[in-house]
Every structure is written in structure tokens, then in C-alpha cells.
Amino acid sequence: MSQPDVDVTVQPSGTGCVDCDATGGWWFHLRRCAACGHIGCCDSSLSKHATAHATSSGHPVITSFEPGEDWFFDYRTERMTDGPALAAPDCHPVDQSTPGPASRVPADWEAQLEARHHIRAAASSFPSAPGASTSHSTVPESGIDRRTTR
Ligand SMILES: [Zn+2]
Numbered sequence: 393m394s395q396p397d398v399d400v401t402v403q404p405s406g407t408g409c410v411d412c413d414a415t416g417g418w419w420f421h422l423r424r425c426a427a428c429g430h431i432g433c434c435d436s437s438l439s440k441h442a443t444a445h446a447t448s449s450g451h452p453v454i455t456s457f458e459p460g461e462d463w464f465f466d467y468r469t470e471r472m473t474d475g476p477a478l479a480a481p482d483c484h485p486v487d488q489s490t491p492g493p494a495s496r497v498p499a500d501w502e503a504q505l506e507a508r509h510h511i512r513a514a515a516s517s518f519p520s521a522p523g524a525s526t527s528h529s530t531v532p533e534s535g536i537d538r539r540t541t542r
């Protein structure tokens with residue numbers, strides 16, 4: 393309730409997307425909720441957990457959790473913004489793969505991301521793509537096994 397939009401004392405929830413870790417998914421880039429430290433995947437990831445978290449929690453500000461990036465983004469204005477230094481660490485471990493986690497990234501990850509973006513761009517009249525908008529998203533767990541079949 394009285395939680396500030398940006399809380400510099402809150403540590404990140406971990407080194408990977410909380411929701412992808414819970415569902416066996418994988419992410420492209422990571423974002424950190426500036427209010428509660430939730431680590432979620434970016435809008436270029438299949439599941440967009442950072443935005444899903446902002447929507448469900450009402451926490452309006454995220455910052456990058458990528459090494460070397462220090463921008464903030466405010467969902468209310470949909471603009472990049474500045475923010476204070478948050479509790480360390482300010483990015484995932486540099487030896488962590490992008491996309492990640494390495495153990496779950498499918499061999500055709502680029503094709504999967506491209507396909508998703510093309511579907512979204514080409515078919516705005518479609519109902520939202522499976523898993524695009526809810527936290528019950530069907531993350532492609534089969535991607536783990538599919539790496540050898542494509
Ligand atoms: Zn995620």
C-alpha cells in the first residue's frame with residue numbers, strides 16, 4: 393500500500409526470472425521491479441514476465457537487470473526514466489548466459505522469438521498469443537527437449 397515505486401533497499405529476487413524459473417521457461421533479457429525486486433523477463437522474451445508483474449502488482453517502474461545497463465522504465469508514462477542506485481547486485485552474474493538460463497534455452501531460440509514477434513505484428517486481430525498476457529502462461533517447456541529435433 394505505502395510501498396514506494398522505487399525502493400533502494402530491496403534486493404533483487406534472484407539471478408533469473410522468478411516466473412520462468414517456476415515454470416521451466418527461459419528468457420532473453422531480465423528486468424528488475426524497482427519496488428519489490430521481482431526479476432522478470434523482458435518484452436522480447438516469450439513470456440514477458442516483467443510486464444506481467446507490473447500489471448498484476450501495480451508496481452510501475454522497472455530497471456534493467458542486464459550487465460552494463462542502468463536505465464529505468466516507467467509503465468505509467470511508457471518512457472525511459474532515471475532512477476537511483478538500487479541494492480546490489482544491479483545485474484545478473486556476468487557469466488550467466490543471454491538468453492538464459494543456459495540449461496533451458498532451446499537451440500532455436502532466435503527462431504522462436506522471431507516467430508512470436510511476427511505473429512504479434514501480423515495478426516493484431518488474433519486473440520493474444522498463448523501465454524502472452526497471463527501469469528498462467530504456457531511456457532514452452534518442450535523447448536528443453538526440442539533442441540535436438542529441429
Ligand atoms: Zn519469465
Ligand SMILES: [Zn+2]
Nearest residue numbers: 425428430451
Ligand atoms: Zn514489484
